[in-house]
Amino acid sequence: MPYAVDFDTVSTIGLETSPVAEALAGLRANEARYFKNKYGHVFTVEPADDARDTIGWVHRILEEERGIVIASPPLEATAFEVDGIRWAYVFYENGLSVNVLYTIEDNGKRAVGFKLSDGMDIPTELSSFKFARQKSKLAGTIRGSYFVIKNEY
Template sequence: MPYVVDFVTVSTTGLESSPVAEALAGLRANEARYFRNKYDHEFTVGTAEEEADAVARVARVLKDERDIVIASPALEATRFEVDGVDWTYVFYESGLSVNLLWTIEDGGKRAVGFKLSDGMEVPEELAAFKFARQRSKLAGTIRGSYFVVKGEY
């Protein structure tokens, strides 16, 4: 059952099988805080099975755009619209978070973002990307990268 991510009391609920569960929970909470502060939106996630359409959407864009297949199983996902942007997030067991930003208006921003939890190695399928570092009180050091989506989905 989908639930609202609490960024005040960070919980590993739903992420327990990850070897970096606490860091991934911090990363998820960091995203929840961002959406609460910027858009007053409650960041709600469900299991990968409950949110299968969101997981499939991200997988399709990654495969079609860059021939990327994420090796790690998806644990949780969400898809929502806020301020004219369709957002899809998938959190993977390895500690990876992938988000798809899709501005609904034609000609807007469309991109895929990758964030690596503190303590995880760069997955082989993302070795071609350069990752910038960012500090977070909730997630420690986050490494992130992205690419612009060219196709229509």
């Protein structure tokens, strides 16, 4: 069942099995606040079992672009389009959030972003990336990195 993420009252709904559930919920709420403030979009996620197409698209990009296979099971995902940009997010049990920004027009921005919840270690499959730190009232310290997508998806 889809869940509209509330960034005023952070909830671990759908993320309970994560060892960093509170921090991951804060990270998810931080993303929801961004999309509400920037685009007026309500950030709604659904359980991984209901979002197989979205997760498959994200995993295909990771595998084909960089040979990355995320070891942790996905818990939730979402996909939507705003202002000519296709977005996809997958939230993983270990506290990782992967997002794809894919501008629909040719020659637009296309990238994959990684965000690590406060308190989680860098996953082995992402050990080659350098992570910058960002403070968030909702999520504590978020560490993030990204790479540019080169192919068409």
